[in-house]
Amino acid sequence: MKIAIASDHGGLNLKKYIYNYLIEKNIEVVDFGTNDFQSCDYPIYAKKVCEEILNNNFDRGILICSTGIGMSMCANRYKGIRAACVSDTYSAKMTRAHNNSNVLCFGEKVVGIGLAGDIVDIWLNTGFDGDRHQRRIDMLDN
Numbered sequence: 429m430k431i432a433i434a435s436d437h438g439g440l441n442l443k444k445y446i447y448n449y450l451i452e453k454n455i456e457v458v459d460f461g462t463n464d465f466q467s468c469d470y471p472i473y474a475k476k477v478c479e480e481i482l483n484n485n486f487d488r489g490i491l492i493c494s495t496g497i498g499m500s501m502c503a504n505r506y507k508g509i510r511a512a513c514v515s516d517t518y519s520a521k522m523t524r525a526h527n528n529s530n531v532l533c534f535g536e537k538v539v540g541i542g543l544a545g546d547i548v549d550i551w552l553n554t555g556f557d558g559d560r561h562q563r564r565i566d567m568l569d570n
Contacts, residue, residue, distance in 0.1 A: 429552065432486040434460040434473035435536075439492030439499075442536040442544060446490060449545050455552070458486070474502040478509050481530055489531040490548070496535035503531045507569060515539050520547040524554035526561045 431450060435443035440462060450457040460476040462468050470493045477489035491499035496513040503511035511531035512523035515538050523529040532551050534544060556562075 430486045431457040432460055432477040432480045432489040433457055434477045435492035436468050436470040437465045438494030439536045443492045445541045470498045471502045474499050478503050478506040482508050492534045494535055494537045496533040500533040514547055517546055517550050520550040521554050524551055525557045528556040528565055
């Protein structure tokens with residue numbers, strides 16, 4: 429599995445942690461920025477990750493800002509992207525099982541690093557249930 433990851437300045441610390449966490453698990457991950465704490469615009473980074481997924485260069489993406497909300501709102505503007513702002517393990521599981529999310533969004537000021545690792549693990553290891561859930565996803569794209 430290939431993961432694209434990015435953050436704005438407000439999510440940089442958590443992005444660095446998750447990037448290293450994925451590397452330690454031998455998961456291929458590419459960082460699309462930002463790489464410093466200078467104020468920047470989150471839509472630039474959300475766009476990079478979403479386009480990589482839509483171009484089939486990556487299987488899934490992770491986006492991080494202060495709350496995760498801005499990144500998820502931006503990512504969900506791209507047809508074919510199903511981004512979920514998650515701050516608990518149950519939502520991480522259900523957003524994969526029922527919504528087949530392909531982008532996970534976090535808030536650095538909302539989710540601690542220990543919980544973030546658990547959420548990433550569950551999100552990466554939960555399959556999509558399909559069936560009636562696929563029908564609903566098709567409705568979103570139409």
